[in-house]
Amino acid sequence: MFVIPAIDIIKGNCVRLKQGEYDQLKIYSDSPVKIAKEFERKGAKLLQVVDLEGARAGEPINKETIFSIAKMVSIPVQVGGGIRTFAHAESYLKNGIEKIILGTVVIENQKLLKRLLKEFGNNRIVVSLDIKDGVLAIRGWRKKVKTSIRRILSVLKKVDVKTLAVTDTLRDGLLKGPNFDLMDEFIEKGFQIIAAGGISTLADIQELNKRGAYGVIVGKALYEGNIDLQTAQLNVLPKNELAKRIIPCLDVKNGRVVKGAHFNDLRDVGDAVELGKRYGELGADEIVFLDISATLENRKTFCELVSKIAKEINIPFTVGGGVSSIDDIKNLLDAGADKVSIGSAAVKDPSLIRQAAKQFGSQCIVISVDAKKQRKKWRIYIKGGTEATDIDAVNFSKQMEELGAGELLVNSLDRDGTKKGFDIELLKIISGSVGIPVIASSGAGTMQDFLDVFQKANVDAALAASVFHYNEISIAELKKFLRRNKISIRL
């Protein structure tokens, strides 16, 4: 669970209100940036900043202060207060703010909510529900809503909202402990819950953690010194040591590796089995073999090659290239591949993915998402990136997850072969829109590019070809470098 420190802002100052009343205000600091940095230093993993004036005015007022906070800390920041239009939301989400918190707008403009979810993904949209006497309160808690909470929750579930920030307004700023029963109600409905209002002791935080809350907002108790942030966060930190994966990719043509790796001591750089073994020894976490043969005859050769590879290597490997039917998938899995990557066929016939996931399990179905930016959108390309479609890459990714895909391998056609770094913007939006692992591909040029993609795009694995094959980057060095930079890596 995340212990999320709250910074509420009025006139550029860091303040706290009692029960949302603007006349019961206490100023804690005139430098919210300093406060934010202090929270980061104490181990916060996520920060909440609320523009209280903005909430009252119905538009952002303290944007400059908020941007400077986001710039000065390296942890994600979620922002609320006065976000009522698409432009408000966009200006935050495109300028360094990780998540926005929507309140009033959810009730008054559901069309906007849907558009935001579609555009930015449900990981970046938090819906705030302020509960006063068992009903929803909006407009800075001054207006009560008639629709029942149950009805509102079912609507939110339907449009695929994932995270709710639930505040019991009658407890906020009173340090009397949270309303556990209220939180239980929301958690049971299957939302990620960030609990707020009244949290006053470490025991409150531990109890919320036990009940399955996703996060807890702590304000006054931190400022008054009742809770030590560091102790609290360490106490309930979700432990996740799953390592980020480094994946070399080998192109295979007519049973031979083309553009093979240049190892001095290997006599045959075209031997896929030898190369696979070598990459395994060097510390690759997984290997991708792509068949770029054009004929059916050679496909058969590839299948035979897969079974040879499977006999020799003891780490997982994925195969792809021209996979277009259930039979293709079955043949490759039977030959010993751990996963199969599917590209054009998933675009042409999405139902193939549903059937494949059902038959073989999601964990072995990888979708190759080939995307290229056109104006403001990313379009899906097929046939090895040669043919454009009018399918939106983000929508496609979500659809594939729904159909049962287990992972997405995202190729940026804009970056492919450029060595200018991974396409962080594309990867971030896709990773933020789905709940399955994402493998970043295309554009790797330096070790820093790998660090950037793990730090900024929340991907689970990074794939590259030529930088590994031509020894420009050694996998062992890369993994050490990433671990030194606090990325979870298997050494």
Place this chain on the structure above:
Amino acid sequence: MIALIDYKAGNIGSVKNALERLRFDWVVASRPEEILSAEGVIFPGQGRAGAAMKELKKRGVAAIISKIKKPFLGICLGMQLLGRYSEEDKTKCIGIFKGKCRKFPPTFKIPHIGWNKVELNQGSSLTAGIPDGSYFYFAHSYYVDAAEVKIIGKTSYGFDFPSIMQKDNFFAVQFHPEKSGEAGMKLLNNFCKLCS
């Protein structure tokens, strides 16, 4: 001779290859008598609980697993099916141990795919020579919540879940030892040695 239970859903190829590399004799078994006469049994797993149980019942295998007295190793889905119930496809399972298989909450990405650490709680012949905190390869969306078993190793993915456990002669691992590099080969080697 070690019997690999074949029930279509399982990816037995990788386990077969691993045993080849380790030079242990194996036989692919799908009939009860073949399974019961082996010196040890490996129950590999991939795919979904519902389809797997259906196939195991059809082959008459589901009912005899509890009768196996030789060392037994369930892998991944093969571990999950040893409980009483799985939330996946709401499936009634074999019931070697108490407890059930539940889906991960959406705190992190699902499936849990990749290399994660196994923290060893207690010594076991299965993990002899494997350093505490070794990485193993996982690929699953459900985890086992069991009671009255010996938890040999655990792994964190938001919370701790059992990644190696044992009840009597039944061992079970949530990861894929056959895909987990050196550490995985060591574990399989340890298991095979228990059988001979």
